[in-house]
Structure formats: structure tokens, C-alpha cells
Amino acid sequence: MGQTLAEQILSHAAGRMVRAGELIVVDVDLAMMHDSISPSIIKVLHHEIGAERVWDATRIAVVIDHVAPAATVQTAEHQANLRAWVRREGIRHFFDVGQGISHPVLVEHGLARPGMVIVGSDSHSTGYGAVAAFGTGMGTTDMALTLATGRTWLRVPETVRVVALGQLAAGVSAKDLGLAVARRIGADGATYRAVEWHGLGALSIAERMTLATLSIEVGAKAGLVPAAGPGWQAHAEARGIQVPDWLTVDPAATYAQTVTVDLARLGPQISVPHQVDHVVDLHELGRVAVDVVYLGTCTNGHHEHLAAAAHVLRGRRIAPGVRLLVVPASAEALRRATADGTLSTLLDAGATIGTPGCGACIGRHMGVLAPGEVCLFTGNRNFRGRMGAPDARIYLGSPEVAAATALAGYIAHPADVLA
């Protein structure tokens, strides 16, 4: 019998053949924790579990991204304590303020690799599926238990297979595909399941991460893109990464559901407040004026996304009264944007640039929304109050739509603005 990617990876990690539905215990290859949850993880690890040390300091990554740089005395103090803990435990992979968001950082640095089991203190840890790792989000206590033991327990998930056919039209990107799938299967359409994204070999790792991070928005435990195709090759060759020989797409695998999407017929999608699966075609939306356009996050703040927005903005100025906030997903994204002129294009258009990290995605700093404000956001959640005031309205869209919206002052597509 064939196996899905999740079954293959979890079989390898469990040391025996496992199937969807089984409750298993696996060895963890990498544990990621960020500043927002680390203080509570460390407390549970040492005080509730009573572990003196972590199981393996070389397999832990700590990233300061959620409030970076610190916004308050408390967050500054928590971060100082975290740095001291990192030194004391000898944590191998530490990314301080400004290095960027955990998920892109671990992928760019080649720490996340195909076939690994990665647990993270963050729901968007499904993002490691961009490089065909089984990445999954966990809470404080689960993370602390993994830090103590190097293991975790889970139920092997069934898999929903998304099959993309054909090519994306100009100005349409992975974000539109991800939102279209949320529209089709709903915010709980893949709960307790994994998602596999097929037919997307041409996509860059950045675009794969868009889909892998959006997988949690349909409830998924993991969201895997096969490690194949030109987009994968470019990433793997630059980092000398091999795909394990036991990890292949198995035509005999059993899927719980298959969702087919014709890319050529896919237009720009917008998720309207306050649920990610409330998705409409942009042209159905009517005229929605915005106060803020926010380009960034682990879903759409990569260099490719900044460049796609810059392509639309080049030689133009954003509409009066609109703030365009750009927060690169990582230092690497910012560096590349500096090197190829993307950054100056964004600045010339009137953008404000933030420190690489999560920025205002969770409404804590660097662009929090006021009551009644409307934001076109390239992130992954438009929940009420997510970015600030509970009655602010968040619309999710692609980087291309973000750029066009900043120029128009209302939610727009590049084809409308550039015509």
C-alpha cells in the first residue's frame, strides 16, 4: 500500500511503518520556539516537568520575531532572559532581533529540510512543508515536553491532496490559490489532516511557503509541497540539500479527498472580514477604500513577494492618505531587496519599511490598526482584532493586489491600475 508524504515522514520518525489514524510517538528533528511563547515554555520545562537541561541544544532554534525589536519594558526583559537562557543551554541556532520570522529564517538557513519532523511554538510551523518537512504547531506544554525528551506524540493524519493544473495567469499568485482552497474546503476543511500541494513544481520556495503557511488556515496539521521541480532545485543546490531517498510522491498513496484547481481560470482572491474562508473574487468585491496596505509576514513577506509588489509600483506613487507598510519576512529578504533595487522602488513609491519580523501581524506593534480602519493585508489571518482594534477590517490578498491597492487607494488588481 502506498503512503502519503506525511505517512512516509512519520514512519521514518517512528522507526516503523505507520498509517493514517494511528497514535504514535516520534523523534523530533528540530524544535523551533519564538520570543512570544519561550518564557512560558522555559517555565514549564524547568518548573513543571523539572528537566534541568534541554534534550539536545543542537536541535533547537530560538527566534526573536514576534515583538522585534522589543516594544515595551516587559518584552525587552523577557528577551534579555531568553538570551541568557540560550547562552546557558548552548542553543545552537539563535536568531536575534532583525533576522526575521522563524519559518522563513529556518528555511533560508537550510535548517528545515525534506523529511524532517519539525515542531514549532507557532501554528504557522506548517510553513516548513515548503521544503517537504512535516512541520506542525504546538502549544507551550507540548513544546516543553519535546525540549525535555526530543519526542512528541501524535495521530498520523489523513491527507487532503490539492492538485493544481495549468499555469497561473499574470498578476495571480500562490496566495490566490491558497485562498481559493480555503474558499472551497472551509476553515476546518483539513482539521486533523495534512494537505499536500501538487502540480506546483515551478513555484519558488517563497510561493511554496505561502501555501504551506496557509495550510493551518484550513485547520491542517501539516502542509507539504513535494521537494521537486525547478523551484525546489534552485533552493536545494544553493544549500547543498538532498532529498532523502525514502521520500517520494507515491502514486499509490490513499488520500482522504482531492481538490483540483485550474490555475489558468483562477483570478485574484480576497478574503473578507473576519474569517479566512470568507473568500470572494476581487471583481465581486465592489469598491473598498483602505487606510493601510501591509506587505509582509511569513506568508507573503519574502523577497519574491516584495519584488512582485515593486514590479507593480515601479515609477508610481501610492495614493494620498494610504500608508504602505512593508515588513520583510527576513533579513535575507531585505538584503536581496536592497541588492536588486526592490527596496528603493518601494521607498520611491512611498512605502515605510519595518524591521524584519512579525510586525503588526498580531497587533502588538509596528502598524497596529485604529478603530474603523481598513487594511489590505498580505498575511494569513483576518480575525477580528488580529491587527489591533476589534472593529478594524482586514482583507487578505496577494502582494500584487497589495501594490495595486496602495496605488488606487481601494482594493484593486494590477490589471486595473496598470491599464
Next chain:
Amino acid sequence: MARIWRFGPNINTDQIVPGRYAPYMLKDESTLRNYPFIEARPEFATTVQPGDLIVAGANFGCGSSREYAPLALKLVGIGAIIAPLFARIFYRNALNLGIPLFEADLPAAVVDGTTATLDIATGELRTSAGLITLPAPPDFVRDVWDAGGIVAYVRRHGRFPGQPAS
């Protein structure tokens, strides 16, 4: 008697505790108990009583991995949460903290404010709308509840759920 707090579908963790009220952001972490549903339903934290029940629609707890969302509910003494489907990370976090969760779709007659008694051991929920027997959770889930959470479970059994006893 417990009060039932009725919620709709897709209640996300930002509604349960917004990111701005994370322990990471608070001067005094123990004030977390003041913040469940602080924006979505401000009267909740001030009037909820220990043992009260949450009855919600599908996909309860979707969104982030923040354990402080179920922790805030534990701090106010929530007796159990009943919903047709829970988001995966929330289910695990609540289980790890020892909060009983039952997967069931309760009739609309069980309105907000209904008084009820729930026997966690048998799943018998008595309300003014009648007696409902909630479906039993898997054995390992009950074992984790009995232990009072996952850390206590691992201490008691010397292993994780799903790991053969050695």
C-alpha cells in the same frame, strides 16, 4: 448548577485571548484570568463561575497555537467545552491542561444561559432542555483528564500516549 455559555462556529484563539493580552505582554501574568473573551464577550470573564460550560459551534479554537487561550479558560474554572469539532492545536492544548472537551453538536434549544449539570465521567449532560449523553472520548484522552493534564500523565505512566508501556 453550571451555566452554559453558548458561542457560534469558528471561534478563534484571537477571540478567546487577543495577542495583546498574552502573558508575554502583561505586567502581571496572573491577570490572564481577566482576559478570556475580553473583546468578543466582555461580560464573560467578570461573571463566569467555576464549573460553567462552553457550548460552541464547529472549529472551536481555530487559529494560533497560543496555549494561554485554553489556560485563561482553565484559570476561570471552565468545567468543559462542548463543540462538534475542535481545531487540532486547541484540542491538544486543552487536553494537555486537563480541560475536558466533548465533541458533540448540541441542539439549538440549549440556549445561552441554560443551567446544566455535567457528569464528566459518564458524559451525562442534564439541562432544562433535557438529558443529553455526550459521546465518550478515546481512552487515552480520559486517562489524560484523570491524570490532570499531560505532564502529570507522563509522570504517572512514564510515557506519552501512543507509546507502548516498556
